[in-house]
Amino acid sequence: MGSHDPDCFICQKHQGLKDIPGGAIFQDELIYSGHAWPQEGDEEVYSGGCIVEPKRHVDSWAELSDAEAGRVGVAVRDIARALKQSEGAEHVYVFVLGHHISHLHIWVVPRYPDTPREYWGLQLFEWPQRPLATAGDVAALCSRLRAVL
Numbered sequence: 001m002g003s004h005d006p007d008c009f010i011c012q013k014h015q016g017l018k019d020i021p022g023g024a025i026f027q028d029e030l031i032y033s034g035h036a037w038p039q040e041g042d043e044e045v046y047s048g049g050c051i052v053e054p055k056r057h058v059d060s061w062a063e064l065s066d067a068e069a070g071r072v073g074v075a076v077r078d079i080a081r082a083l084k085q086s087e088g089a090e091h092v093y094v095f096v097l098g099h100h101i102s103h104l105h106i107w108v109v110p111r112y113p114d115t116p117r118e119y120w121g122l123q124l125f126e127w128p129q130r131p132l133a134t135a136g137d138v139a140a141l142c143s144r145l146r147a148v149l
Contacts, residue, residue, distance in 0.1 A: 005057045010103035014055045021135035022142030025079065026149055030055060031071045033079055035138045036107065046125055047133035048087050048110040048141060050079050059102050076108055082148040083110040087141065093121065 004011040012018045014032055022035045033052040036045060052075045054068045064072065080092040089110030096106050111120060112131060119127035133141060 003057050005103070008057055008101070008103050010053055010101060010105060011057050014053075021138040023139075025050065025082075025142050025145050026075060027055075028071065030068050031075055033075045033108075035133075035142055037135075037138065044132040044134055045138065046109065047131040047137065048083055048089065048112075050083070050108045050145075052076050052079060052106045052108060054104055058104050060098065060104055061096070064104070072106065076106055078149055079108045079145070082145045083108065086144045086148045088112065090115075091120075093124070095122065 004015065006012075009018065013020055020034055020037050022037075024032055024034050026033045031052060031054055033050060036049045036051045038045060052072055054064060054072060056065075056068065058064060058068075061069070076094055080094070083089040083092050087110055090113050091111040093109045093111065094106060095109065096104070098104065109124060111124060115124065115127065115130075119130070124130060
């Protein structure tokens with residue numbers, strides 16, 4: 001599986017040391033995809049906010065191997081398609097910010113119909129009426145996405 005950082009939340013998740021609601025939507029020896037979940041505290045998250053991560057600890061796109069880059073790209077596409085088909089997303093954003101956790105993680109985030117234009121893009125997370133999901137909701141959503149994949 002490659003190198004890990006023992007202090008990295010994402011590496012800990014890939015090693016089975018952190019339990020994430022819904023589990024993996026898809027994973028293989030190089031990548032993991034699942035629903036995003038806060039490290040601690042919050043009881044709800046933006047519904048459908050998925051992530052794709054290399055299993056090897058790398059900080060950015062620049063460190064990905066060719067094989068990892070290819071798998072990440074296909075997984076992002078497949079998760080985006082599944083969010084449209086299963087969850088009715090009218091648009092799917094792909095974000096890479098990387099300032100909070102130094103393990104590359106690509107956000108694949110649906111925008112649902114009737115989202116006010118002023119909350120498009122990164123502002124989705126600030127929309128007061130944004131669709132929120134509990135751990136149980138996330139588990140059900142992940143099951144639906146796995147069924148579509």
